[in-house]
Amino acid sequence: MADREEGWIVRLPEAVRDVSYRIRLLLGKGPKVRMLYLEVTHRCNARCITCYTGAGKEKDDALTFEEQKSVVQQARQLGARTVSVSGSGEPLLCPHLFDLIDFVRLQNMQVVMFTNGTTVDRACAERLIHNNVITYFKLFSLDPGTFDRMMGKANAYEWVSHSYPYGDSSKNVCLPSGLKCLLDAQEAAGTKGLVRVESLITRLNRATLPDVARLCRDLDLTLHLETPVFAGRAIENYADIALHSDEYENLYHELVAILGQEYFSELRAHPCPVERNPTVWTNGDIGLCSSRPAHVGNVRQASLKSLFHRALMQKRKEDRHLTPSSGEGRYFRTCPARQYYQLQHGIPCDY
Template identity: 25%
Template sequence: MEEIFEWIKYSKERGPQILMLSPTDHCNLNCKTCWRLRKNMKFASPPFNFLIKMIRQAKEIDVKTIDLTGGGEPFLRKDILKLMNEVKRLKMKGLLTTNGTLIQKRTAEKIVEFQWDELNFSLDGSTPSVNDYIRGKGVFQKCFQNIKLVQKIKKIKRTEKPHLRLNFTITQKNLEDIPGFLEFSNEIGITNINFSVLFEWETNKEFWVKKTESKKVNKFLNEGIKTAKKLGIKTNLEVVKKHGLWEHKPPKFCFAPWYMLFIDASQKPSVCCTLASLHKRFNKIKDLKKFWFGKEMESLREQMKRGILFEECKRCLPDFTEMFNQMYEGLKKWS
């Protein structure tokens, strides 16, 4: 983080630590909590040449991590393996988030062969009845089978990569399943879980966790924290409990314009995934270096230095809020 501190204090510019690229908005599922169910949504898939260009330009400005994520399912793209291979050819860390239903044997073999760094599987329950109510009939079993497939190939190849992580979005329908989900994760040999808060849309009201149920929320978060410690599973539950499932105090200082960039499937950049989800974006990006070091981003950085955050920053993801607060304390001590 010293490179970021040097930029803030002494204007020593550098590229973002992480570039999040959305390969597509299209998906083979229709999860009931998803933004894609909102009215008048337009879905995009950026051209292969655009994504390759962004990946290569990221390397040129010393981006450390490429995260293939966003609003759709990456494995719907026939060229996704080429994109993943390019990330590793350029010796950057590669992350990818998937619903886990479309991974075939050849795909899994290639991912292991590339030595891809991390695969994040999205599941919202420890059983088919809990998960599939949210994500669709048969999804739990398909995802579970493909997790086992990747694990089997890793074992055959005698490699630890890709590291596997589970993503679990906390909702009214699965809150009580948090301890059970940790037990499930332990049973299938995954020791890392990210618990996400729900972005609330009009279309997913039945899944909203009510503020009046904060005692119930804390009960199951505490049970989850206790279970995770017992099983040796890494989670962010303590951070989620600290900052809550709803609007909260924004970060003491927002490092996002120095730390990260998100480019959605319509090729429009945003300083973070929260603002991207709430449609606070710039115009289409053509050149990564020119944009990152350009007037629009510099203006945003000056705004952050003055402590002028967006109203939406109250919905900053708990993980980023915690990380940025810790970075802020480090910046105050750093010289």
């Protein structure tokens, strides 16, 4: 009996905090919504060995264009001013993507997109830049063979020459043609900061990442470095992907010499915005983030606001089982989703 009472007393403060948090959400005093993460398609033309979503064919129950527009409007009412039109696959394979981008822009909202860039040609690049879309190009390596292995696809890109000023002379580098088109379109428009680079740290591309970092430094491109989420094909290929702790440390020091210490301090200090904002998967289910299920409902059955609040409560419960420093890694950024899957699979967070 005494043990029961003591257990109840221990649990009480957390329960009270949960009730208080729920009341604050109902009163509109919860975390401010700044963005919407909206998956627009499950289609993909690659088979990346690091893919955590199992992308390939479209889902049978994918949201329609009209349903996606409704979600965007609901997010705007909650305060969102940015929409990440992401895929669980490749967003540029969504047949109505540019219509959706036009709609988002009519709501006076910023569009962000992550793409493998395989379908980007000059017309596509110009349209993205014209619509002020912040486009993250997945540049895993400057070596075609390494890129192909990571994409799970032979000859994934056409590689072309790109020349850029470097001091008193110039440098030449071979790039995927899609990235070259984006850089040219941005320069022609006289804008900056719309074309950015995302790269994933794996055993396959580890040796070539310093070259990617130097290119981003030289071209003044934002570089978004990520570690894998070990679900889907990523956990199936764990041995070919994950680095040991000392390898992460050595890579970290190499990249600090190129990008500077401040870059990594900023990277680790800012947690992923997706996990703190509404996340809507391709079929309308709500996630805690792009990779972590919430099991709280679907936008076809309830409002985005109510589902987002449920997801926040669910996240609070689940995050109690994770380490307190879930937003920080020793060298590179981690997140609760990564720790969630690492806890499931019994693998270390040693980056």
